[in-house]
Amino acid sequence: MKEATWSTAARYQPYSSWAPDYIMKLKAQVAASKWRTKTHVQPDTGLINDPCSLNFFNNKWHLYYQQFPFGPVHGLKSWAHAVSKDLFNWRRVPGDLLPDNEYDSHGAYTGSALVTHGTLRLMYTGNARDDQWHRHSTQLGAVLGADGRLFKDPKPLILTPPTGYTQEFRDPFLFNYEGQTYVLIGGQRPDHTGAILLYAKQTDKSWRFVAPLSIPDEFCGYMVECPNITFINGKVVLVYCPQGLDQDFFEYENVYPNIALVADSFDPTTGNLTHQRLQNIDKGFDFYATRLANTDDDGTLAISWLGLPDTTYPTDDDGWAGVLSYVRQLTLRDDHVCLYPHPAIKSLRETAVEDLPVIQQHDDEWTVTNLEGAFELAFTLAAGQKTTIHLPDGDHDQLLIHLDSDSGQGMIQRENRNNGGSLRQFGFPAGKTVEIRLFIDVSVFELFIDQGYRVVSGRFFGNEAPTAARITPPSAASDVVSWNLKKDNGGL
Numbered sequence: 001m002k003e004a005t006w007s008t009a010a011r012y013q014p015y016s017s018w019a020p021d022y023i024m025k026l027k028a029q030v031a032a033s034k035w036r037t038k039t040h041v042q043p044d045t046g047l048i049n050d051p052c053s054l055n056f057f058n059n060k061w062h063l064y065y066q067q068f069p070f071g072p073v074h075g076l077k078s079w080a081h082a083v084s085k086d087l088f089n090w091r092r093v094p095g096d097l098l099p100d101n102e103y104d105s106h107g108a109y110t111g112s113a114l115v116t117h118g119t120l121r122l123m124y125t126g127n128a129r130d131d132q133w134h135r136h137s138t139q140l141g142a143v144l145g146a147d148g149r150l151f152k153d154p155k156p157l158i159l160t161p162p163t164g165y166t167q168e169f170r171d172p173f174l175f176n177y178e179g180q181t182y183v184l185i186g187g188q189r190p191d192h193t194g195a196i197l198l199y200a201k202q203t204d205k206s207w208r209f210v211a212p213l214s215i216p217d218e219f220c221g222y223m224v225e226c227p228n229i230t231f232i233n234g235k236v237v238l239v240y241c242p243q244g245l246d247q248d249f250f251e252y253e254n255v256y257p258n259i260a261l262v263a264d265s266f267d268p269t270t271g272n273l274t275h276q277r278l279q280n281i282d283k284g285f286d287f288y289a290t291r292l293a294n295t296d297d298d299g300t301l302a303i304s305w306l307g308l309p310d311t312t313y314p315t316d317d318d319g320w321a322g323v324l325s326y327v328r329q330l331t332l333r334d335d336h337v338c339l340y341p342h343p344a345i346k347s348l349r350e351t352a353v354e355d356l357p358v359i360q361q362h363d364d365e366w367t368v369t370n371l372e373g374a375f376e377l378a379f380t381l382a383a384g385q386k387t388t389i390h391l392p393d394g395d396h397d398q399l400l401i402h403l404d405s406d407s408g409q410g411m412i413q414r415e416n417r418n419n420g421g422s423l424r425q426f427g428f429p430a431g432k433t434v435e436i437r438l439f440i441d442v443s444v445f446e447l448f449i450d451q452g453y454r455v456v457s458g459r460f461f462g463n464e465a466p467t468a469a470r471i472t473p474p475s476a477a478s479d480v481v482s483w484n485l486k487k488d489n490g491g492l
Helices: 020-031 314-318 343-348
Strands: 046-057 060-068 078-084 108-116 119-129 135-144 150-152 170-177 180-188 194-201 207-212 223-232 235-243 259-263 265-267 272-274 277-280 288-294 300-305 328-333 336-341 358-361 366-369 374-381 386-393 396-404 409-414 423-427 434-441 444-449 454-459 469-472 477-484
Touching (some): 046 119, 046 288, 046 300, 108 135, 170 223, 194 235, 223 288, 235 288, 366 477, 409 444
Parallel strands (some): 046 108, 108 170
Antiparallel strands (some): 108 119, 135 150, 170 180, 223 235, 259 277, 328 336, 358 366, 366 469, 374 434, 409 423, 444 454
């Protein structure tokens, strides 16, 4: 069904009321889609959007993400649960968080989790609507035990927003700092200015409102979603999604941006952040709702929704929408936020000789053939050189990337079948030799330049999955390598 044909009653009916015959037909429709990815997290059916939590617990990685399984629209949301041993080969398992009480009657919205006392502690936003369709937001809790069973807390953790804030109050991010547990929650004031609200956990396990983080109004738009915080080399990195940010103040092209704020210090008693500066962390077409994970062994990890609110996609006609990005490591280089694939991404590479792409150098180009729709392409772009990557689709390119290392300017153009635009321009460090890594997965691209200093991600929708690539001229690109990518279906 098209977005416009979905009634409110259909979107918010209980999960148990969906007929098995409808679900069976939807699965068949989704399975036939030519744009299904091979290695990214994607919905079995329906829609996925925000990643909610990424934690190493009980000897495996646990990922929760928001879903509406019954169609490619935003409806009655729940959390889907998946596990992995390497961050890239995910398997769905029991333990979903379902909307089944008075506080989350209209959706289990985005949240996060922390490993605490041998359990995985979840905090999420319960969305409820009254008869006048007014929103009531509550921060709720749940716990996943080592046995894989999930139990909800009987009472809300935070019942209402603090005085002076509206019911646009959601997306809690739990974190530990200097031996104490805190949570950030996206909020809004009655004058329609956004804010990020800081709470501290008390010894009686209640939550005390501390203050809004000291971020200027012009950094926050009219509402803030998906706040995250991490601490790297003595600096503070806040990653969040301000809706309605003034484009004259901060340049972005997507309907809503996903940005980073870097600060020199954080005071948990007041919410004060010093010496703040903003950065757009991904210059692609489809990137939102990044969720960070602060780990002991892997540093700060990041995973994002490669999609956007208020945006349609060709896969909608096939009964599904949305994918999640590969897991990335977030680092700081000269105060610049960098995102780069976690090293375990190598587990996706096919290594058998007969499965490797064929790479040939000609007078005017490199050609890469024997590609199977999902692949990694890597090379070095020499200083002062220009190069263009073509992914052909018949007599035209379904994806074209042009990079100029002399000027530090790049451009990407995609086959466009949705309302998100077809061209993006971006900058990267100029006048130096840079590493290029491009990941393609049927209808997804993730481009990393100079060890993740610049990242460009998004969706593209060609007539066929890519089976070849061309790189011109060969003198600009050296050491071209490529691998086909394949998920390990053996599971855990």
